[in-house]
Amino acid sequence: MNEKMKNYLGFGIVVAVIISVLLWFSFAESNLISLPFFGILATIIIIAIWALKRKMDSVKSGVPVEDELSKKLMHKAGYYVFLASIYVTLFIGVFEENIAEFFGFPMLEVHHVTAMIVLFLAISFMASYFYLSIKGNVE
């Protein structure tokens, strides 16, 4: 897969997330849970657009977009987030079905569950990537 194709795929993911956010907002009622979610989503989208723009600039100037280190960082960050996402997703499922009802918390709707999962995946990947890049532990 060449560099341009990879960038278009990345751009596709950002567009997909933006469309999903718009769809989610068409569902969501104006309650307290929507405002913090919107802030976090807006931050993620801004960071994603900035990262994509940086990549596009690299392609334009003939510099390779990814080196060996950034690939290793992405793979390791993805590994940690994948493992964490299994536990977090299952916890959300258990919370939604049992804990919320038992403790009298408001029940989560399906679009809240989906939004929480997407948010967790995005935030934890960014955090994991930055942590590993600062620490430099990729082996």
Added chain:
Amino acid sequence: MDPANLAMIIGSLVVAGGASFLVFKNFKAIKAGLPASDELSEKQGYKAAYFAYLSSVWVAVLALWFNVFADNSGLTQLNAGQVVGAVVLIPGIIFLGASIYLNNKGV
């Protein structure tokens, strides 16, 4: 039986079977006095998990889109349990598939 529930049961069995196979393989290696994982298998695990991570983002986004589409076209929407099941099982199957593929093809 509801097709969504049937798919979840089959998916769970595939993931449980694959995970059991990996655990069994590790135990066998430890019994034989070999390390359970080496540099290559770690790299394969990282890369396969990265693909599984990307797939879990897409599964969650597609579940959201499907519910919007279902709402507008009279289909049954996925409930929260089904979304959770899909986000755990589909990337799990992709992780197993990618592990086997990378094991055969090399990293």
